[in-house]
Amino acid sequence: xxxxxxxxxxxxxxxxxxxxxxxxxxxxxxxxxxxxxxxxxxxxxxxxxxxxxxxxxxxxxxxxxxxxxxxxxxxxxxxxxxxxxxxxxxxxxxxxxxxxxxxxxxxxxxxxxxxxxxxxxxxxxxxxxxxxxxxxxxxxxxxxxxxxxxxxxxxxxxxxxxxxxxxxxxxxxxxxxxxxxxxxxxxxxxxxxxxxxxxxxxxxxxxxxxxxxxxxxxxxxxxxxxxxxxxxxxxxxxxxxxxxxxxxxxxxxxxxxxxxxxxxxxxxxxxxxxxxxxxxxxxxxxxxxxxxxxxxxxxxxxxxxxxxxxxxxxxxxxxxxxxxxxxxxxxxxxxxxxxxxxxxxxxxxxxxxxxxxxxxxxxxxxxxxxxxxxxxxxxxxxxxxxxxxxxxxxxxxxxxxxxxxxxxxxxxxxxxxxxxxxxxxxxxxxxxxxxxxxxxxxxxxxxxxxxxxxxxxxxxxxxxxxxxxxxxxxxxxxxxxxxxxxxxxxxxxx
Numbered sequence: 362x363x364x365x366x367x368x369x370x371x372x373x374x375x376x377x378x379x380x381x382x383x384x385x386x387x388x389x390x391x392x393x394x395x396x397x398x399x400x401x402x403x404x405x406x407x408x409x410x411x412x413x414x415x416x417x418x419x420x421x422x423x424x425x426x427x428x429x430x431x432x433x434x435x436x437x438x439x440x441x442x443x444x445x446x447x448x449x450x451x452x453x454x455x456x457x458x459x460x461x462x463x464x465x466x467x468x469x470x471x472x473x474x475x476x477x478x479x480x481x482x483x484x485x486x487x488x489x490x491x492x493x494x495x496x497x498x499x500x501x502x503x504x505x506x507x508x509x510x511x512x513x514x515x516x517x518x519x520x521x522x523x524x525x526x527x528x529x530x531x532x533x534x535x536x537x538x539x540x541x542x543x544x545x546x547x548x549x550x551x552x553x554x555x556x557x558x559x560x561x562x563x564x565x566x567x568x569x570x571x572x573x574x575x576x577x578x579x580x581x582x583x584x585x586x587x588x589x590x591x592x593x594x595x596x597x598x599x600x601x602x603x604x605x606x607x608x609x610x611x612x613x614x615x616x617x618x619x620x621x622x623x624x625x626x627x628x629x630x631x632x633x634x635x636x637x638x639x640x641x642x643x644x645x646x647x648x649x650x651x652x653x654x655x656x657x658x659x660x661x662x663x664x665x666x667x668x669x670x671x672x673x674x675x676x677x678x679x680x681x682x683x684x685x686x687x688x689x690x691x692x693x694x695x696x697x698x699x700x701x702x703x704x705x706x707x708x709x710x711x712x713x714x715x716x717x718x719x720x721x722x723x724x725x726x727x728x729x730x731x732x733x734x735x736x737x738x739x740x741x742x743x744x745x746x747x748x749x750x751x752x753x754x755x756x757x758x759x760x761x762x763x764x765x766x767x768x769x770x771x772x773x774x775x776x777x778x779x780x781x782x783x784x785x786x787x788x789x790x791x792x793x794x795x796x797x798x799x800x801x802x803x804x805x806x807x808x809x810x811x812x813x814x815x816x817x818x819x820x821x822x823x824x825x826x827x828x829x830x831x832x833x834x835x836x837x838x839x840x841x842x843x844x845x846x847x848x849x850x851x852x853x854x855x
Contacts, residue, residue: 381393399422
């Protein structure tokens with residue numbers, strides 16, 4: 362099949378059995394003519410007022426007395442090529458009356474002057490381009506103080522493209538020039554001055570990502586100096602790579618270079634101000650340096666960029682440390698929206714509720730912490746203490762299970778039994794025997810517990826003065842024990 366188009370639209374199609382013709386350019390469908398019914402195909406021509414010829418195929422069929430005239434001058438296929446195809450494909454099938462190529466040449470119109478000029482320019486440009494691509498400049502034509510030459514991937518119009526390093530009067534720096542080959546000569550397209558130590562990096566095929574990978578590997582192998590050199594190479598190639606600055610900060614911190622660490626982190630934040638992880642890294646740096654106000658500033662920035670449980674906890678921890686109790690409570694509560702069973706948050710939140718005199722909330726929160734993490738002894742002990750001052754569901758069976766699991770752990774049982782004695786005092790029961798048993802059992806053991814919270818409750822309590830004094834006396838016994846232990850176990854350090 363041969364398709365002959367006009368403006369990329371089929372106008373004439375020749376198959377082995379048919380000839381399809383679009384008589385008018387606006388016709389949607391083509392008219393079909395069987396080759397068996399075509400008697401003769403000949404070529405006709407006529408001239409317009411400018412002496413330009415137009416050509417038609419005259420198709421005579423056995424079905425219609427009037428021949429079909431098919432214009433072929435405007436087809437996309439050249440006339441001589443179209444006639445050659447018809448001669449070859451219709452040989453022996455249809456009678457053809459087609460003139461010779463010589464005849465066609467005589468009838469052709471000479472090219473217009475504009476066309477001639479156009480093709481002449483095209484020819485000259487083509488010749489010039491070929492000359493440009495084949496006439497390559499010599500390396501010897503580069504500057505005399507060139508110490509290194511490297512071919513660069515060809516791009517654009519250059520026949521050759523090279524990068525060179527040249528010495529300068531300042532022995533610590535080099536000049537890097539890029540040249541483009543044009544018609545056998547070098548044209549300087551870029552010039553920059555670099556520190557001499559970056560010569561190998563400048564001419565290396567490694568990318569900034571390659572150097573960052575090498576830096577990470579060196580850091581993992583405790584080769585901090587090597588890691589620092591490689592990240593320096595990466596930043597030379599990509600000075601605006603925020604991730605490279607984060608890695609640089611990590612390396613400098615390992616090297617003990619704290620100012621460089623902070624500078625690198627601040628630069629990373631400047632390059633990528635929308636990164637919550639970079640803001641969090643700056644917060645962590647300030648926290649390690651005991652600069653809690655600065656740490657909180659960047660923790661909040663990280664939280665503003667990404668509302669996550671981790672970021673809420675970071676802010677809450679810092680606010681708690683700085684005594685911003687209400688703000689810390691809100692931040693911990695928000696973190697639980699995303700991670701409701703976080704035992705760490707529940708314990709801290711319970712403690713803050715207790716300190717703010719919200720005893721019922723404290724008890725409920727400590728209970729949830731204990732239920733979430735029942736194997737954590739201190740979660741239970743917090744819950745037990747809260748149950749002394751607020752109504753909870755803690756029952757005898759739960760206490761017995763706890764004692765059974767921890768009966769061999771003196772560091773745990775000393776607190777549990779202490780809380781049991783305080784419980785007796787709160788219940789207005791005698792504590793004398795229980796105190797004596799506790800002292801005999803745990804004398805010489807360390808008691809690690811804070812009494813501030815229960816003392817706060819006691820101070821705010823409305824119980825009668827005698828009852829309050831009894832509880833204070835019991836708590837005072839254990840505080841006195843702590844102080845005596847501390848004195849006895851620090852004498853040798855004086």
